[in-house]
Amino acid sequence: MSGTTSVxxxxxxxxxxxxxxxxxxxxxxxxxxxxxxxxxxxxxxxISFDIAPxxxxxxxxxxxxxxxxxxxxxxxxxxxxxxxxxVLGHVPSRREKDFLRQITLVMGNRNQxxxxxxxxxxxxxxxAIYRIPADEFRRLRDELVELLDVQDLVxxxxxxxxxxxxxxxxxxxxxxxRPRVLFLDEPTIGLDVTMQKRIRTFIAGYNLRYGxxxxxxxxxxxxxxxxxxxxxxxxxxxxxxxGDLSALGGRFxxxxxxxxxxxxxxxxxTPYGEVIHRDGDTVTLRVAKADTARITARLLSEQAVADLTxxxxxxxxxxxxxxxxxxAE
Amino acid sequence: xxxxVAQGVSxxxxxxxxxxxxxxxxxxxxxxxAKTAVVVGFQYRVANYFYMIGMLTExxxxxxVWSTIARSQGGVVGGYTPGAFAxxxxxxxxxxxxNIVFTxxxxxxxxxxxxxxxxxxxxxxxxxxxxxxxxxxxVVVIVMWLPIAVVLxxxxxxxxxxxxxxxxVFAFAIWGAYLIRSMNLWLxxxxxxxxxxxxxxxxxxxxxxxxxxxxxxxLSLMPAWVRTVAAFLPFKWTFGFPIEALIGQLNTGQLFFxxxxxxxxxxxxxxxxxxxxxxxxxxxxxxxx
Numbered sequence: 001m002s003g004t005t006s007v008x009x010x011x012x013x014x015x016x017x018x019x020x021x022x023x024x025x026x027x028x029x030x031x032x033x034x035x036x037x038x039x040x041x042x043x044x045x046x047i048s049f050d051i052a053p054x055x056x057x058x059x060x061x062x063x064x065x066x067x068x069x070x071x072x073x074x075x076x077x078x079x080x081x082x083x084x085x086x087v088l089g090h091v092p093s094r095r096e097k098d099f100l101r102q103i104t105l106v107m108g109n110r111n112q113x114x115x116x117x118x119x120x121x122x123x124x125x126x127x128a129i130y131r132i133p134a135d136e137f138r139r140l141r142d143e144l145v146e147l148l149d150v151q152d153l154v155x156x157x158x159x160x161x162x163x164x165x166x167x168x169x170x171x172x173x174x175x176x177x178r179p180r181v182l183f184l185d186e187p188t189i190g191l192d193v194t195m196q197k198r199i200r201t202f203i204a205g206y207n208l209r210y211g212x213x214x215x216x217x218x219x220x221x222x223x224x225x226x227x228x229x230x231x232x233x234x235x236x237x238x239x240x241x242x243g244d245l246s247a248l249g250g251r252f253x254x255x256x257x258x259x260x261x262x263x264x265x266x267x268x269x270t271p272y273g274e275v276i277h278r279d280g281d282t283v284t285l286r287v288a289k290a291d292t293a294r295i296t297a298r299l300l301s302e303q304a305v306a307d308l309t310x311x312x313x314x315x316x317x318x319x320x321x322x323x324x325x326x327x328a329e
Numbered sequence: 330x331x332x333x334v335a336q337g338v339s340x341x342x343x344x345x346x347x348x349x350x351x352x353x354x355x356x357x358x359x360x361x362x363a364k365t366a367v368v369v370g371f372q373y374r375v376a377n378y379f380y381m382i383g384m385l386t387e388x389x390x391x392x393x394v395w396s397t398i399a400r401s402q403g404g405v406v407g408g409y410t411p412g413a414f415a416x417x418x419x420x421x422x423x424x425x426x427x428n429i430v431f432t433x434x435x436x437x438x439x440x441x442x443x444x445x446x447x448x449x450x451x452x453x454x455x456x457x458x459x460x461x462x463x464x465x466x467x468v469v470v471i472v473m474w475l476p477i478a479v480v481l482x483x484x485x486x487x488x489x490x491x492x493x494x495x496x497x498v499f500a501f502a503i504w505g506a507y508l509i510r511s512m513n514l515w516l517x518x519x520x521x522x523x524x525x526x527x528x529x530x531x532x533x534x535x536x537x538x539x540x541x542x543x544x545x546x547x548l549s550l551m552p553a554w555v556r557t558v559a560a561f562l563p564f565k566w567t568f569g570f571p572i573e574a575l576i577g578q579l580n581t582g583q584l585f586f587x588x589x590x591x592x593x594x595x596x597x598x599x600x601x602x603x604x605x606x607x608x609x610x611x612x613x614x615x616x617x618x
Binding site: 078103107117124128 | 354357358360361362365368369372373443446447449450451452453610611614615
């Protein structure tokens with residue numbers, strides 16, 4: 001990807017925190033009065049990537065991997081320890097007004113709307129903050145409210161809304177200035193399946209309509225699968241994978257699943273692999289990736305096969321395996 | 330199921346153009362913030378009333394004590410009659426409300442809950458929200474204070490001799506007091522960028538303010554050296570000055586000098602806030618929340 005066309009550019013970006021450290025107990029507490037121990041935590045440890053205009057990229061990793069720290073550096077909330085970051089040609093840590101007017105950071109667990117008043121009043125405040133012309137504001141507000149189907153909710157005090165309804169309002173408020181870059185940190189956290197789907201559809205619609213660039217973190221793989229062709233996997237502050245979501249399984253999955261329908265439903269298929277599911281005549285086998293071709297050939301020659309499919313394991317399993325392997329190292 | 334997304338092929342539309350004029354936009358921000366605060370203030374009018382009534386305890390105790398002392402000393406202490414004390418402490422109740430600003434303790438909450446991070450994402454300095462928001466609340470307070478002042482006057486019979494100029498200066502001075510104290514407490518609050526355990530510093534500040542502002546007792550009753558020290562500090566311009574302006578204790582020169590001093594302290598405070606904010610945010614963005 002050419003660096004000149006990138007909306008987000010990150011080169012060898014690092015963030016190191018110095019945190020106090022002491023053992024439990026009174027003795028350790030007294031000792032810490034005279035001798036304070038600290039340790040360095042490398043939250044982000046030399047990551048590099050580019051994101052093109054309009055791209056929707058999934059940023060995956062377990063808790064503490066460095067995802068939120070990266071998003072905070074890219075939105076100007078954290079100053080990097082070293083390395084370079086550029087968003088829309090701006091250095092985020094300078095927090096220039098022109099930069100702030102073109103980005104948004106939505107954190108699923110943070111509430112920015114005023115609690116006691118209807119969201120509509122908070123939206124008016126955002127209009128004043130971002131200096132949005134009145135007609136443009138009305139048009140965009142109505143459009144976003146319609147897209148998220150929250151017409152009936154904007155006049156209710158925020159404290160009377162459910163978690164999902166509040167999240168929708170947060171998103172409307174965060175997009176009223178029509179940001180070109182969206183940093184979304186767990187936007188669907190704690191929401192039910194229907195609400196998650198609604199928000200996913202909305203993000204896709206916003207991206208399509210405005211060509212906005214999106215960097216999304218989520219623990220829900222459905223969010224990532226629905227929205228992101230490209231994913232960046234980060235763990236212990238380092239990038240483990242940056243590429244097509246479809247290639248992630250090929251890179252990290254050590255096995256494949258073979259779905260086979262045989263005429264003799266009672267046949268014992270355990271010699272071919274681990275039977276993980278059986279539904280009538282159809283059996284799902286888990287086999288080592290390297291053995292897939294050989295076992296498929298054996299099945300076809302030795303059994304009366306009516307149908308056969310070979311699939312990568314579910315992406316959740318792949319991600320889980322990536323993190324499990326890292327933990328084991 | 331994968332949803333249809335642009336994935337790097339759509340042209341990017343420019344963001345909406347800002348409205349012309351920074352000043353106009355800033356005034357609009359203040360108007361909207363203040364309006365919002367007024368709405369919230371009136372929505373919680375009963376709670377606010379109880380809050381205001383609860384805050385009457387302090388001045389009523391001062392008033393009763395000083396009135397008793399005045400009567401025991403032939404009716405006057407340091408030029409104050411019981412009626413003059415009543416006037417002082419009734420106006421005190423409004424000035425105290427105007428002195429309520431975002432506290433240093435609120436800063437700890439603001440950082441801990443991530444509210445400051447949210448404010449940093451916006452293209453406006455966060456002090457403007459605080460100033461505008463609490464200014465709106467002051468409007469509610471002033472309206473709600475009027476019946477309280479009437480009741481207190483019926484009970485304590487204040488002796489008050491305001492001049493037209495004094496009333497006009499008071500109208501500006503209470504907002505000057507609000508701005509000075511906002512700057513001072515923002516400076517104090519920003520210490521939390523470096524450490525969250527600063528209660529002792531806050532308490533020292535509040536003790537000095539209590540003694541040197543005219544809150545505990547009119548400054549004219551204090552020893553001369555205290556008055557001299559107070560003249561070089563911002564506290565008296567946030568408390569004693571607005572009260573004395575309204576109850577008719579200051580001549581024309583003193584009234585305008587007081588406004589000039591307020592303007593000076595607001596300017597100094599704003600410059601100090603600007604400087605400390607720059608270093609504080611650098612620190613905040615270095616260590617995170």
